[in-house]
Amino acid sequence: MIPVAEARARILATFGPLPAETVALPDALGRVLAEPVVARLTQPPFDAAAMDGWAVRADDIARAQPGSPVALRRIGESAAGHAFAGTVGPGEAVRIFTGAPVPAGADAVVMQEDCEADDGHVRVGRAVAAGRFIRSAGFDFTARQELIPRGRRLTARDVALAAGANIPWLSVHRRPRVAVLATGDEIALPGEPLGPSQIVSTNALGLCALAVAEGAIALNLGIARDTAESLAALAAGAAGCDLLVTTGGAAAGDYDLVRDVLADKGVTLAVQSTAMRPGKALMFGRANGVPLLGLPGNPVSSGVTGLIFLRPILRVLQGLPPDEPGGPHHARLGAPLRANDRREDYLRATLSRTADGELVATPFPRQDSAITSLYARADCLVVRPPHAPPAEAGERVTIIPLSGGCLSV
Structure with missing residues (x-):
């Protein structure tokens, strides 16, 4: 038996990030960036109002107070998507709404709660400093600014940010393709009739679910019976995959055939057993040129070894560090x-x-x-x-x- 840390090091040393592919932004959730996201525009592209109110010149209302408002002539309106085309001059104001472009000549926005308006004028009852309630151009980000680094697994927030940066396509690492093969005469698929000596198979479904949760594509090859012919035939379905995971059959019993049937001849197994509980019966090598991770048959052993060994493999294949940041x-x-x-x-x-x-x-x-x-x-x-x-x-x-x-x- 070898220590867990040594087993992990030997296994992970054989893997690296998969090649990049281009995906549409709506399909990018959960994918890992192969190239950083760089803004294609400046956001906001213009000075924009942060409040509903009135666009004014700060000097015009410097003496405004709640009991002594300053009257300004209203000359138009600026709404989101419909900018005011003119210029705000001395003694003038423009009705403005959140997100709308601040018109030329104005340098502040007064909240509508501090104003009273009629058809021709607005009375401002509070002074504001220049720049108040204005989000200047580039307040969020600027064109050619790196927004999301490579090697990040994209969240819903990242997708929204990339959309705001006007990016319709992203370069991400290809998703790992993982084939999972359960072994043993004693197991049957959920819902199948059970023989007198059989139990329901849980490991393959659990490992496939783990692989999907970690961003991989899982292929369930089914259940191989305890014969060399059955095992070899089903394992052939892993051709073209990035990893074959077996569960059961990795120990040294009379019916544990994975090592003898699947392991490529002439290839030394990097791991044959590990000093851990649960999960001693573990192996790693190659089968028909595909990396082979043999996990134990006991269901909790299969799940725990999947977390300790399969999960970091899938992370490395996607360009991530083996373990989540922030640990231990x-x-x-x-x-x-x-x-x-x-x-x-x-x-x-x-x-x-x-x-x-x-x-x-x-x-x-x-x-x-x-x-x-x-x-x-x-x-x-x-x-x-x-x-x-x-x-x-x-x-x-x-x-x-x-x-x-x-x-x-």
Whole structure:
């Protein structure tokens, strides 16, 4: 067995960002930029009103007070999309609305609440300084300004910003294509009749969902039976993919065939087992020229190893760092833990907060790798290093939050 950090390093060293492709802006949510977004225009392109009110010359109303208003002659109107074409001269004002261009000659906007108007005049009851309630041209951004850096996964806010910068197309990294293959005579698809010794397959669907949540395209190859012929035939469906993920069959039992049947002959496996719990039975190599990640068959082991190994692979393929920024994350233990053995533990836990807002991670009493209901309820994984001493409630521990993905707003 090799340490988790070493296994991750060996695996990730074989991957790099996928080539770029061009996508229409409406299809860019969740994609990772291969090139930065650079504004094609200045926003706003003109001095614009920040309030509904009156465009004036600040000097004309310098003495205005609520009880002693200054009367100005109204000469027109400026609305969004319909600018006033003239010039504001001494003693004049233009009715203006939020977002409308400030007319030439005016250097301030007075809120409509501070004014009274009739057909020919407006009485301004408050003085304002030059520039008040005006958003100057370029207030938001200017043409040729870099707005979003390469390597960022695009959120809904980013899409809106790119639209405002007049950009209809974006260069993004191609989405990884991931083939997922479950193995074993003992599993059946959800909804299928179950034999007397069978259980429902969950791993492939969970791993496909993880891949999609991380921005990949997932291809479920189905269930390979415990024969070399079935395994090889279904695995052939991974041709052209960027990664083949198998679940089950990666250990050393009589029916664990992934290593012997799929691994390319003459290619040394980079990883054959990992010192972690859950998830010892892990392998990484190549199958028919496609990178092969073999994960365990126990459902929680499959899910946890997917988080620790599959997720960072998918991030690297999309031009992202292996892990989310801002880590590592920490919390206080909500219950004591006994000493750990030589394997790195990933304990499923819930999260809560103390009265002062500090995070508390409480591991479930049962940590069996077949209890999928508790894994679904977990908020995080508590990471316990190999040979960690006993820990008391309240001690600080490292956690991996079970959240995130490509659809952040």
